[in-house]
Amino acid sequence: MTVSITGRSDTEAAQPKQLRSRRWQRGRIMRRAPWWIAVVLMLIGCLIWIYPFLWMISASLKSTIEIFSAGLQLIPEEWRFSNYAEAWDEANFGRYLINTIIVTVVTVIVVVVRCSMAGYVLGRFAFRGRKAVMGVLIATIFVPVGYTIIPVVDITMRLGLLNSLTGMIIALSGGAQVASILLYAGYFHGVPKELEEAAIMDGAGFWAVFSKVMWPLARPVTATVTLLTFLGTWNAFFLPLVFTLSRPDLRTVSVGMMAFVSERSTDWAGMAAAATISLLPIVALFIVLQRQFVEGIAGAVKQ
Incomplete structure (x- = not known):
């Protein structure tokens, strides 16, 4: 020391x-x-x-008896992967999934094109009656879907499209889609006018300005609208149920869940397997578009 x-x-x-x-x-x-x-x-x-x-x-990996006896336990005592095969083949869930993919993809395309054009006009142009149109669109948010089902079915039936996927697509994509239109309108409203004016100076017309200048800039909003429309259409139950009452082969996955319910029993294991299959595309799409989804929401709200 x-x-x-x-x-x-x-x-x-x-x-x-x-x-x-x-x-x-x-x-x-x-x-x-x-x-x-x-x-x-x-x-x-x-x-x-x-x-x-x-x-x-x-x-989805348990038997129906084990689902109720195991309680909240997550690890199955006996792994039953056969539930997925039974749900896919015996319950015809594979066909329901194909119907849902067709209806959802076409509906998303129609909604994105229609709402982007409507949002562009409402967000970039000042015309007589613009505020009235916006007011009517916002007012439709408070109208329940059940109140519109009768006129929608009547119009579709008069067109001869009631028991078809085409009629279902028109019914699902023909709504007001207010949230999507407002997202596009808010985003387009905040885009600098110089970009639009420069394109016009180069000789671009209305459609060229929208398709080649404005719409590519709205990619985050398009991703947001795509995801929201995909979720709404994929999980829709009321309209697909009405449109497939006499055509069970046209059922979507949400309506197809009824196939696991009978008068005396319910196949809970098969229903869980079918629900897991139906959720996988939603989860995958959200993982791919989550960044654009957040940017689209934040950009539209900021504007």
Whole structure:
């Protein structure tokens, strides 16, 4: 042990430094404590949110008896992958999935084209009656879908398209789609006018300006509208049910779930397997478009 000039040993001189280091570490922990608490709470919330989805996947691999006897247990005692094969073949769910893909894809295309053009006109041009049109569009948000089902079915029946996928597509894509139109209108309204004026100076007409200049710029909004329309159409039940009452072969996946319910029993395992299959395209699409979805919502709200 050495002694310093002041008469204190090296150990005694190092004690204040160690004390300051401990205080600094303790203060750092206290400052980061709210952050760790927030992380823990968010993890708990995520687990609570995702647990029903995990339970549904687990139920799709169990027998109907085990679903009720196992309670909240996620790991099956006996893995029954045959539930997926039975749901796909015996319940004709493969056909329902094809019908849903056709209806959803065509509906998304029609809605994106129609809403982008309507949003462009409402967002970029000032014309007489524009406020009235916007007011009517916003008012339709408060009209329940059930109130429009009768005129929609009547019009489709008069066109001879009631029991067909074409009629279903027209009914699903022919709504007001107010949210999609407003998203496009808000985005186009904030685009600098210089871009449009430069295209006009180069000789571009109305359609060329929209298709080659404005619409490509609205890619985030298009991704948002695509995702919202895909979700709404894929999960639609009321309209597809009415349009397929006399044509079970035209059912979509949401209506096809009724195939697992009989008068005396319900195939819960098969229904869980079918629900898992039907959710996979939605999850995949959201993973692909999640970044554009957030940018589209944020950009339209900011404008």
